[in-house]
Amino acid sequence: MRIRALRIFLLLTLLYAWSAQVFASEALSLLEFGSKYKVQISYDPVTACGQMEQRGVFVSFAPGTPFIVLDWQNLRKVEAPFWDKGTLMLPAGFVVEASTYFSERNAPKKEAYSVATILIDAGHGGKDSGAVATVNGKQLMEKNLTLEVSKRVADLLRSRYPERKIITTRDNDSFPSLDDRVAMANSAGLGMKETVIYVSIHANASFNKNAKGYEVWYLNPEYRRTVVDAETVREKGSEIAPILNAMLEEEFTTESIILARKVYDRLGLAIGASSPGRGIRAEEWFVVRNAKMPSILIEMGFITHPEEGKLLANSSYLRKIGDAIYNGIIDFIEHFES
Numbered sequence: 543m544r545i546r547a548l549r550i551f552l553l554l555t556l557l558y559a560w561s562a563q564v565f566a567s568e569a570l571s572l573l574e575f576g577s578k579y580k581v582q583i584s585y586d587p588v589t590a591c592g593q594m595e596q597r598g599v600f601v602s603f604a605p606g607t608p609f610i611v612l613d614w615q616n617l618r619k620v621e622a623p624f625w626d627k628g629t630l631m632l633p634a635g636f637v638v639e640a641s642t643y644f645s646e647r648n649a650p651k652k653e654a655y656s657v658a659t660i661l662i663d664a665g666h667g668g669k670d671s672g673a674v675a676t677v678n679g680k681q682l683m684e685k686n687l688t689l690e691v692s693k694r695v696a697d698l699l700r701s702r703y704p705e706r707k708i709i710t711t712r713d714n715d716s717f718p719s720l721d722d723r724v725a726m727a728n729s730a731g732l733g734m735k736e737t738v739i740y741v742s743i744h745a746n747a748s749f750n751k752n753a754k755g756y757e758v759w760y761l762n763p764e765y766r767r768t769v770v771d772a773e774t775v776r777e778k779g780s781e782i783a784p785i786l787n788a789m790l791e792e793e794f795t796t797e798s799i800i801l802a803r804k805v806y807d808r809l810g811l812a813i814g815a816s817s818p819g820r821g822i823r824a825e826e827w828f829v830v831r832n833a834k835m836p837s838i839l840i841e842m843g844f845i846t847h848p849e850e851g852k853l854l855a856n857s858s859y860l861r862k863i864g865d866a867i868y869n870g871i872i873d874f875i876e877h878f879e880s
């Protein structure tokens with residue numbers, strides 16, 4: 543008997559939920575949505591992409607695209623927005639998904655965005671020595687310098703942030719391929735409000751013995767990264783990928799530039815007296831291009847330069863560099879999470 547009553551109750555609940563759904567299921571214009579949910583709206587007719595923002599929470603959308611991007615990183619299937627006599631309309635399914643996301647993210651007990659994972663990549667390794675030079679009669683290999691610095695940075699980060707995941711792409715003289723490193727970077731499991739930062743450490747070499755100094759690289763903003771992975775493209779069709787990428791990439795680039803700047807400034811403070819800053823640079827390169835996160839590459843200096851090579855052969859100098867990279871990462875995290 544109790545079971546039957548429960549069934550009827552469940553049925554009524556379902557009916558009620560269904561009817562509520564039906565009544566809620568009308569399309570709203572973009573402006574109606576904005577005023578109803580107190581959301582700032584922007585729409586760029588050139589890229590045909592739009593954004594909604596409510597207290598720092600972002601939803602990106604594009605007319606005709608049955609997906610939205612939540613805070614630049616997560617995709618959610620929705621009914622596609624469509625044009626109706628010059629007005630951009632948001633179907634009920636879209637309205638439900640977007641408004642629910644805003645209310646969840648902006649619920650009173652809101653946690654801040656956090657850097658959950660930091661990946662430190664010691665460049666080269668194993669059979670790949672990286673740059674090689676003879677310093678003080680001994681062979682100096684880039685792979686050993688990058689490992690030493692990366693260990694220093696990771697140790698400092700682990701003691702500062704015991705609750706965060708600090709991953710190194712290698713802890714010994716192994717050789718993870720570029721694909722392996724990218725996979726490590728992209729596989730860090732993340733919650734909704736979490737991000738990963740990726741820092742790759744290298745040392746430079748040049749035929750020009752006068753070349754000297756440190757530099758920090760980030761991804762060229764003009765380069766269209768394949769942020770959306772191959773599986774997504776297979777599932778949703780390739781024509782959708784450029785739109786989604788356009789929505790996602792701007793945020794990654796901005797964060798990468800800020801991370802590059804923070805680390806570069808710290809390197810200047812730490813080693814600027816003996817090594818010139820060669821600037822913050824932008825280029826496409828493999829590891830960063832495929833990593834879905836703010837990413838930088840640091841060139842610590844030239845092992846081929848007569849004086850800088852000697853500095854880089856010295857553990858206390860490498861320690862200084864490690865400390866500077868660590869401090870730059872801390873600066874970035876404080877900026878990012880504030």
Ligand SMILES: [Zn+2]
Pocket residue numbers: 665666672673684743744745
């Ligand atoms: Zn290198």
